[in-house]
Amino acid sequence: MWEGTFEGRITDVVTILRDKALIKDVEVRCCTACHANATSPVQSTSATACQCAAGFSGPDEGPCVVCPAGSYCGVGVADGVCMANSMSPEGSDEEADCVCLLGFWQDTVCNECTAGYYCPGEVSTDTRRNTLQVECPPDSTSSRLSTSEADCVCDSGFMPV
Secondary structure (H helix, E strand, C coil): CCCCCCCCCHHHHHHHHHHCCEEECCCCCCCCCCCEEEEECCCCCCCHHEEECCEEECCCCCEEEEECCEECCCCCCCCEECCEECCCCCCCCCCCEEECCCCCCCCCCCCCCCCEEEECCCCCCCCCCCCCCCCCCCCCEECCCCCHHHHHEECCCCCCC
């Protein structure tokens, strides 16, 4: 039996061993990487198993490009678009990456911030949603889509403290 070390491609090694009559019939099976920004399940047997990785979009045969802002791209699922009045950063991989725009707050959809309130766009760490709609201080109001307490103005007959 042959013992030794070869450097180079496996097909070159097999050819050398065949030429030296050290082996007869050998089936060479090599793994090759999926195209850029793609992945495949363990023990895949075909290049068709390659799919765009999470945060990337494109046909399975490539090329896979970064998922555009305002959408999310998971592995093996159809790309999604963020709901109205929300946005996600480039490369997002799940719907939870979509957050409401400033001036909006979220329950099941992104709602306009109501007059008399402001919506600062702070994202909750537990829900990953900007669910905050804060009422203006007493004797003040704001227009709809307000984003900070500075947008609250004193009611008639009152002045800032």
